[in-house]
Amino acid sequence: MKVSTTMRTITRRKIATAATGLALSAGALLGTALSTAHAEANVTPGAYLWHIDNLGFPSSVPATVNGNTLYAGGHRLPIHSTPNGGWVEINGQVYLLAKRGGTYTGTSTVGPFTVGGSTLTPRR
Known part of the structure; x- marks a missing residue:
């Protein structure tokens, strides 16, 4: 079965959009985790x-x-x-x-x- 060029382009765009969304979500979560790391440390002074x-x-x-x-x-x-x-x-x-x-x-x-x-x- 032959897949049309238009269908391949649409599939690639969907994959790229999903990957971009995943990367942005991971970056937001990582940024939140890193920003909370600067609170008072759990090591007794x-x-x-x-x-x-x-x-x-x-x-x-x-x-x-x-x-x-x-x-x-x-x-x-x-x-x-x-x-x-x-x-x-x-x-x-x-x-x-x-x-x-x-x-x-x-x-x-x-x-x-x-x-x-x-x-x-x-x-x-």
């Missing part, structure tokens, strides 16, 4: 020790959480809120801070790759 282990190289640095900002190692890092903690980003590397008992712990990723982990422990 205070003094911490931040333990980081990337690619088998451990390090620790004193850290302070004030509002939705983590201050550590000379960096001022916005904390992006999650339901049970938050995450911070340094030069493309993302550190997850999920509440586990009295600490915040999680993975460290670069793009899709997990390269280590970190723990934010309260200083007493």
